[in-house]
Amino acid sequence: MKRRTLAALASLLLGSAVGMASLPAMAQAKTLKVVAHADVKILDPTFTTAYITRNFGYMVYDMLFGLDDKGVPKPQMVDKYTTSKDGKLWTFTLRPGLKFSDGSAVTSADAVASMQRWTARDSIGRAMTTISAAEWKAVDATTFTLTLKEPFGLVLEGMSKPSGFPPVVMPERLAKMPTTSPLTEVMGSGPFMFKRDEWVPGNKVVFVKNPHYVPRNEAPNVLAGGKKSAFDRVEWLYLPDSNSAIAALRKGEVDYVEQVPADYINTLRTDPNVSVKASGAWQGWMVMNQLHPPFNNPKVRQAVLKAVNQERFMAAMGYPLDMRVTYCATFFVCGSANDTSAGAEPYRTPDVAKARQMLAEAGYKGEKVVLLVPSDVTYLNAEGLMAAQTLRSIGMNVDMQVSDWATIGGRRAKRDAPDAGGWNMYVTVAGGFDADSPITNAYLSASCGNGLPGWPCDKELDELRIAWLKAPAAKRKEALDAFQRRAYEALPYISVGQYSPAIATRKEVKGAEKLWGGLPLVWMLSK
Incomplete structure (x- = not known):
């Protein structure tokens, strides 16, 4: 009943947001309609690492x-x-x-x-x-x-x-404004302008071409070159009901689904009007709050890692066999230049009984673990449910608290104790560009005193990171291995596996094969 109600509501919202039948053919050709992977609540890409806010930044800002x-x-x-x-x-x-x-x-x-x-x-x-x-x-x-x-x-x-x-x-x-709260004013020099007067939180974000944008002369090439768009207007639609989002794509009511729900990938591959493409290497992460018990104890974090079965996590998230890795030992990206198995051996084979023993030896006394589980992003929901199952399998007292991803994005910034509105663990995913080195990997690069949710702090890891940065080319691999060995001891986060998500576009949308790492760079597209 709940699914039917959600589907009906989403269809109603879609009808008001899309309105394709009422648009003249020329206007349709200049408008790109995108099903975004999440709702936009924070408009400041310098405040949060949330991908939806980063993507918002690409639209309205430019970089040096x-x-x-x-x-x-x-x-x-x-x-x-x-x-x-x-x-x-x-x-x-x-x-x-x-x-x-x-x-x-x-x-x-x-x-x-x-x-x-x-x-x-x-x-x-x-x-x-x-x-x-x-x-x-x-x-x-x-x-x-x-x-x-x-x-x-x-x-x-x-x-x-x-x-x-x-x-x-x-x-x-x-x-120059303080970084302690997000900026609400949006003023960039990028290819598009944010239409605040058409913004419907929880439903739609609208961008129009920036008349003052000065592109480079070179052709667009991912985040380089002239970002001249074929579209005068781009609409991001937030459709948390997967059935409605996929139905809209099949009917031609939207042009592009930024992240295809995993259980729809194989079905869409057979649709002659839709093109499905893999979008880079991604990883699932379990992020633990290291300010409060029990995860302020690295031994507890290690016990959880010993119980993690990457193959089961990836299967639960629903990605086809050809889009997931059975086991990835590196904290970075399997198959990349920084792929290493240093320090992984004790955790290569999951062992729940051993994990229970490690948890007991760490001194865990049955403290409640508040786990934040997203309700509106299917693969994150599955990841959260698997995290709960893993924690419970070793005897942890799990309190699953379910809410939409945007709300979790705000709550995870709270340093409060879990019983005062804070949290102990949340799940997320990271693209290859946020995982591929000791300095670009968001949680491995988080030095003590950082503001990253979870607030990891390990001074030895900080020193090894700097040693890696300073290492000459001939010593870089040695420094990388030393860094990862310490990462397996400190565990700023736990990787639950590597996979490749998928994007889907209507066949008439051209250029999707040029999209890089899953980034929704609309200036690479035309129709």
């Missing part, structure tokens, strides 16, 4: 550098740059004519303030400050510098970071 489809940083808002021979002074010049969506000029002061905001928040930015005492300074209206006390090998990689906290450029007055 952007990654191409080979993962190479390319100048984006920057016109030219130079580096001193000793690598300690970088000089950047903005492209001429850049403007924010209100028509005001983008200046080096905006770029500097934005980079200072990013440096304070992001893992690469913080490392740059810790290791090299990074100092950003405006020289004139279009030129700014980065001065380092010692060379830092990831300057351009940081300035083009695609996820976590992407270094978007915003007006100086906004960039």
Whole structure:
């Protein structure tokens, strides 16, 4: 009964949101309708690592550098740059004519303030400050510098970071606002503008072309090049009922489903009007709150890991065999340059009996574990249910608290004790760009004193991360293995397996094969 009611409500919302039949053919051709993977509640990509907010940022903001489809940083808002021979002074010049969506000029002061905001928040930015005492300074209206006390090998990689906290450029007055709460004003120089007057929280987000956007001359290439869109208008529809979302795609009422529910992948593969494509390597994560018992004890975290069966997690999340990995030993991405099994051997084979023993030896006394389970994202819901089953299998007292993903995104930022509105564990997933190295992996890069939900802190891991950053190429693998061995001891989070999600588009949508890592970069698409 509940499913039918949800489906009926979603269909009603879809009818009001889509309204395809009433649109002239030309208007339809210039509008892209996307079923987004989550509702948008936070509009500030410098405040949260939530992917829906990051994707929002791609639409309205631009960055100084952007990654191409080979993962190479390319100048984006920057016109030219130079580096001193000793690598300690970088000089950047903005492209001429850049403007924010209100028509005001983008200046080096905006770029500097934005980079200072990013440096304070992001893992690469913080490392740059810790290791090299990074100092950003405006020289004139279009030129700014980065001065380092010692060379830092990831300057351009940081300035083009695609996820976590992407270094978007915003007006100086906004960039200097406190980072303790999200910005509510949206002012970017990217390809689209946010239509706040058409925003229906819980239903629809609308973007229109930014008339002041100044694209590069090069063709669009993921997050690099000129982001000239074939669409004048993009609508994100939030349809938590999977049946309604897939039905809308099949009927041609929407063009693109950003994340296909796993149990629909094989069915859609047989639909002649739909194209289904894998979208990169992703991992499922169990994130534990390390401020409060019982997960403030690494021995308890290790006991849980010993019970985790990655194959069962991935099967429960529903991804077909050809889209999941049976077992992935690395904290990074299996099959990537940083793939390593260092430290994994004690946990390679799940053993519930051994995990129970480890839990008892850790001193667990039956404390309640508040587990946040998403209700509206099918694969996350399945991951949450498997997490509950795993915890209970070793004798933990689990209190599942179910809510929509956007609400969990807000609640996970609370440091309160679990019995005062806080939490002990939540589940999430991470794309390859947020897992593939000790500095880009969101939780492995979280140094002590960080603001990341879960608040992991291990000083030895911090030291090994810096050692990896400083290691010469010949010693980088050795440093990587040492880092991962310590990660298996400290367990900032637990990986529950690796898989590839899927996107689905109508056949008439062109360019979906160029999308990278599951990022919904609409300027790569046309129809």
